[in-house]
Amino acid sequence: MPKFAANLSMLFNEVDFLQRFEQAANAGFQGVEYLFPYDFEAETIRDVLDSNQLQQVLFNLPAGDWLSGDRGIAVDPKRVEEFQQGVAKAIHYAKALNCDQVNCLAGIVPDGVSQQQAEDTFVSNLRFAAQALQENGIRLIVEAINTRDIPGFFLTNTKQALDIIEKVGSDNLNFQYDIYHMQIMEGDLAPTLSEHIGQIQHVQLADNPGRHEPGTGEINYPFLFKHLDSIGYDGWIGCEYKPKTTTHEGLGWLSQLA
Numbered sequence: 001m002p003k004f005a006a007n008l009s010m011l012f013n014e015v016d017f018l019q020r021f022e023q024a025a026n027a028g029f030q031g032v033e034y035l036f037p038y039d040f041e042a043e044t045i046r047d048v049l050d051s052n053q054l055q056q057v058l059f060n061l062p063a064g065d066w067l068s069g070d071r072g073i074a075v076d077p078k079r080v081e082e083f084q085q086g087v088a089k090a091i092h093y094a095k096a097l098n099c100d101q102v103n104c105l106a107g108i109v110p111d112g113v114s115q116q117q118a119e120d121t122f123v124s125n126l127r128f129a130a131q132a133l134q135e136n137g138i139r140l141i142v143e144a145i146n147t148r149d150i151p152g153f154f155l156t157n158t159k160q161a162l163d164i165i166e167k168v169g170s171d172n173l174n175f176q177y178d179i180y181h182m183q184i185m186e187g188d189l190a191p192t193l194s195e196h197i198g199q200i201q202h203v204q205l206a207d208n209p210g211r212h213e214p215g216t217g218e219i220n221y222p223f224l225f226k227h228l229d230s231i232g233y234d235g236w237i238g239c240e241y242k243p244k245t246t247t248h249e250g251l252g253w254l255s256q257l258a
Helices: 017-026 042-051 077-097 115-134 158-168 179-185 189-199 221-230
Strands: 003-007 031-033 055-060 101-104 139-143 173-178 200-205 236-239
Touching: 003 055, 017 031, 017 042, 031 236, 042 055, 042 077, 055 077, 055 236, 077 115, 101 115, 101 200, 115 139, 115 158, 139 158, 139 200, 158 173, 158 189, 173 179, 173 189, 179 189, 179 200, 189 200, 189 221
Parallel strands: 003 031, 003 236, 031 055, 055 101, 101 139, 139 173, 173 200, 200 236
Antiparallel strands: none
């Protein structure tokens, strides 16, 4: 059975962020992920991880001003220095939290920036980040996101992501396959996972429509979990969904797998 990590940006948000770690552990999770750790001191998060015997699985590089609408800055030619400073910050947190992988959100293409300029900037930034992270024993991944939830997002499908990875040319860059986003953008989930499993470092889930827990939508998750096992995926699956009611009430899908 796959290993599931609670995404604390979405799950257990009935309580404050630092309390969600205990909630996740009590619910049976052994790993956690979330969007960003940067509002808290790294040592504070390390303490709650340790006290709840949780593994930090993933977080994102700094992605600009999230509350103001930024969804990543890696494709913005005017923010390269900010991106590089964010890589250094992420390395500090990853080492403190014993987290061996971070995700880079490409971002929305800024007004006045062509697709080619955005791609060139993204490739250059990923090369910088992949090398800096590799020197510190941390893997870099990138994620494609659907354009319904984030209109204008640069990286939107598996083929584009793998093309970018090839252009970067680093053995420290892999793909994060988000089942929810890719169901919206391209479907054909099982064959895509089979074909590219060697380049997929992390998986995330939510059902569609609604981005709720497995079993609330059209995706056949029991089949996909068995499929991931059958093709040899042994990484984490991040539960990045919005509970339809409360987090605990929506965890029946997970208890059925035990």
